[in-house]
Amino acid sequence: MDILSHGLWGGIAFGRSNPKKYWSAFAFGIAPDALSFGLLFTQNILGFGVRPNFSGGPPDPSTIPAYIHALYSITHSLVIAAAVIGIMWFAHKKLPFVMLAWPLHILVDIPTHGAAFFPTPFLWPLADLRVNGIPWSDPLIWFPNLGLLALAYGAWWLHRKRTRGT
Numbered sequence: 001m002d003i004l005s006h007g008l009w010g011g012i013a014f015g016r017s018n019p020k021k022y023w024s025a026f027a028f029g030i031a032p033d034a035l036s037f038g039l040l041f042t043q044n045i046l047g048f049g050v051r052p053n054f055s056g057g058p059p060d061p062s063t064i065p066a067y068i069h070a071l072y073s074i075t076h077s078l079v080i081a082a083a084v085i086g087i088m089w090f091a092h093k094k095l096p097f098v099m100l101a102w103p104l105h106i107l108v109d110i111p112t113h114g115a116a117f118f119p120t121p122f123l124w125p126l127a128d129l130r131v132n133g134i135p136w137s138d139p140l141i142w143f144p145n146l147g148l149l150a151l152a153y154g155a156w157w158l159h160r161k162r163t164r165g166t
Ligand SMILES: [Zn+2]
Pocket: 001, 032, 033, 076, 105, 109
């Protein structure tokens, strides 16, 4: 899924109680992409590093630097996410609820990436199982996602309006 949708889904799923929690969940929602492709785009904006050509759709994955592939595997692994969240849970004796936006990102990515460009390595490093899904840029995913986001945020807005009695 696109990075903004990940943030919006993470925020509404795990950060509804207050604005601080919302933006924390939003941050965990975008983190897997921000810490992989985000670094590549930041580098490109700053004018250094390889510049893969995205103008004609997704480029050949072999033109993406190896360290981005490595970061993508780490940030898009349910195994790594579960381990990190488990450690935080143990350390704070409380489930870090907002962090669940991270595995949600991975679960959303699994069916919305095709095999041709960065299928989700969700079991890395234990297994190299990847799903050949429908890319999120496909209208079949893009428009239903926009509609569902609008529905979810509309319902949340209505609910808040009602519970506040205004
Ligand atoms: Zn992603």
